[in-house]
Amino acid sequence: MLALALGGSWLRNEVHASLYAGMSRTLADKSQRVTARLRLTSDGRVQEAIGSGDEFSAIFSGWYWQLHSATTATTVLARSRSLWDQADLRPVPIATHAILYKATGPQREPLLAQSFPITLRGAAEPMVLQVFGPGDGLFASMTRIDHILLSTCVVILMLLGGLVGLQLRVGLAPLKRLTGVISQLRKGHALAVPAQQLIEQLALSPDLEPLQTELAALVAQNTQVVQRARSHAADLNHALKKPLSLLMAQAGTGTNVAASEVLRQTAALTRMIDRYQARTHSDAVHAALTAGAGQAIDVLACARQMLEMFCQLHRSQEIDWQLHEPESANIPLRWRGDRADLEEILGNLLDNAGKWAASTVRLTILGDEHHRILVRVDDDGPGMTKGQMEAAGERGRRFDEGVAGTGLGLSISQQIAQNYGGVLSLHKSPELKGLQVKVRLDGLVT
CATH class of the missing domain: 3.30.450 (Beta-Lactamase)
Incomplete structure (x- = not known):
């Protein structure tokens, strides 16, 4: 104008x-x-x-x-x-x-x-x-010339206004479709395909593709947070059943229940609640972190601390707890993530290895050229069959009820690894002949 x-x-x-x-x-x-x-x-x-x-x-x-x-x-x-x-x-x-x-x-x-x-x-x-x-x-x-010029300007302005209105109507049509999808999500309508996939499949112009990508990532992250919250609730429910069942069974057999047993089971309940409360806090922190944000932690220092703690916990088993560090151990491996998540993974894997190992548990920490941390735990226990390895990640799945545990450790560790763009896999240990668990996590700081 x-x-x-x-x-x-x-x-x-x-x-x-x-x-x-x-x-x-x-x-x-x-x-x-x-x-x-x-x-x-x-x-x-x-x-x-x-x-x-x-x-x-x-x-x-x-x-x-x-x-x-x-x-x-x-x-x-x-x-x-x-x-x-x-x-x-x-x-x-x-x-x-x-x-x-x-x-x-x-x-x-x-x-x-x-x-x-x-x-x-x-x-x-x-x-x-x-x-x-x-x-x-x-x-x-x-x-007459002034009138012609004025009329021409008015016509051109009206034409430009109409073209701008048409451009906005056509250009914002993809946003209206995007708004419709988000409205369905907000109202809780059942979708034939996942919300993230539905947003990614929308035909948008190149100018709107960054918005489409970020919105799909946001929906995926929110969906993941909700799924993790539900998983935590299910895990906590499963973990609390055993102590409560023991207390109810002992209370049903007599009028009195030993105070030591009550303390032991209530302590187990408290540990479970604290554990999942920490996991919920870790999820909130992880959801708030963006790429490149957060404080990097020393992975080797955390691994040494966890290994020392399990040496004390399994002191009666006379297990040889080994830590294999990279050749440049004087250079710290720093990982951008939540320390509670790393401790949860190491704790679950070392605890499982300590329960099944005959004499040796080996923890290996490495970094690769793809900015990933590799955590590997080997033991010389009986290992698992191929079918057991495929089913081991299922929540609450246990293969020997005679060994203490809830069957949630591998499932939780696998979930944490996925949240950091990593993966958890089970193999036969080539050296110790038992079970080998590998976890790769993105976020290595160079």
Whole structure:
């Protein structure tokens, strides 16, 4: 709109200037004709040649001239016969033009005038010839051009407005489809495909693809957080059943329950609650972290601390707890993640290995060129069959009820690894011949 207004104003001024210039040329031609007919008489008066019959001779023709002294502009020395007996004309300057003047004719018609300095033979001083011409046609042309320009600008503005409205309607149509999908999610409507996949399948323009990608990632993250919350609730429910069942069984067999048993089971309940409360806090922290955010932790230091703790817990089993560090152990492996998540993974894997190992548990911590941390736990226990390895990640799945546990350790560790873009896998240990658990986690800080 600003460009259109400026362009229209410039075009208007140029057209007006062109019309004024044409009128100025016409008046200049007329002035030369008039000057050629003027003579200075012996008594010092200015007289027009006899027999000149043109527009300056016809009464009130719209073409007039006046001659006055260059030093005394108010004294008219001579004028055209077309003025007849009317008063002298008084031109006034035009603000938009430096040469032409406006005036009002004998019939109250608009006139345009221009002054020309002339010198007559025998004159003692220079004179100024003012030539007047009809201006109604020029002013009408200017008004018509102004109307045309104004109408054109209005039409162009309406056309641009319509095009912008159409562009917005067409351009925002994908956003309306996106809004419809989000509205279905908010209202809880059942979707045939996952919400993330439905958003990714929408046909959007390249300008909206970043928004589509970020929104799909946000929905996926929120879905993952909800699933983890449900998993924690199910895990806690499963973990609390055994201590409560034992207390209820002992209470049902007699009137009294041993205080030591009550303390032991309530301590187990407290540990379970604290554990899952910490896991819930870890999930909240993990959901809040963005890529590249958060404080990096020393993986080797955390692994040494966890290994020392399990040496104390399984002291009666006489297990050889080994930590294999990379050759450049003096350079710390720093991982950008939550320390509680790393301790949860190490704790679950080492606890399982300590329960089944015959004499040796080996923990290996490595980093690779893909900015990932590799955690590997090997033991020399009985290991697992292929079918057991495939089913080991199922929540609450246990293969030997004679060994203490809830069957949730591997499931929780696998879930944590997936949240960090990693993976948990089970293999047969090539060296210790027992079970080998590998966990890869993204986020190695170089």
